Amino acid sequence: MPGWVDVVLRSFLFIIVLFFLTKMLGKKQIAQLSFFEYVAGITIGTIAGEVVTGLESNILYGLIGVSIFAGVTVLTDILSLKNKRFREFIEGKSTIVIKDGKILEENLQKERYSVEELTSLLRQKNIFKTADVEFALLEPRGDISVFLKRESQPLTPKDVQLNMPNEKAPISVIMDGKILNDALNATGQTSKWLDMELDKLGVSIDNVYLAQIDSYGELTIDVYDDMLKVPSPQERPLLMAMLKKCQADLEVFALSTENQSAKNMYNKNADKMNDVIKKLSPYLTN
Known part of the structure; x- marks a missing residue:
């Protein structure tokens, strides 16, 4: 058998073998590797490469x-799943590198990390001041887990007792200028509605690179022509503006009339409208 034919056959064989072996080893082999998995992966690849290209070697030895x-x-x-000590020996343990905003130099040196590498890991999490960190752990796989001090944590709607609507992931209905009919049907909209929305924006389907419908039913698009300014959806802001105008009109009517009964009615409905605006504000504010 010619040498090049042997190489082709061995290549296809080991592509199949390595694929099934990788599937057997699991996702960690292609995601975050422990030290042992890293060494094993390199060795397996080296053995496979040697057997594929080394025509004088025995293919059976490579498979073994x-x-x-x-x-x-x-x-x-x-x-590792069954024994905690064995897992810590193979994968290592987490190391505290920052406590109460203070860098623990000894622990950092033990892991052979410089302060520049530590600050680089923190910057990847949008943290630029170590003094803002309450607690930081260097994980066995090389990334860092950070818990910020209370005063440095970002403000959330829960902190101000603000109820926010649940949002779902937007659904792509146009890609590369082509309508995705199944996705469009899943949103409950039709191609006629989509054409009307694109007409409002002054954009043709052929010029749409990506179009998505969010959980509010609004259409957002990205076009091929980067110079073309596409307006953002205005339905929710316009509705909010109309509600505020109605509430303001009711207050004006209350001030304009001399009839006490009518004045009370207008003020009562203005208060009701104000409550509606507060409840709908999280949904209608972009």
């Missing part, structure tokens, strides 16, 4: 080699 490393990796994962 990668199978052994894959089997040991699977066994290690199983033992």
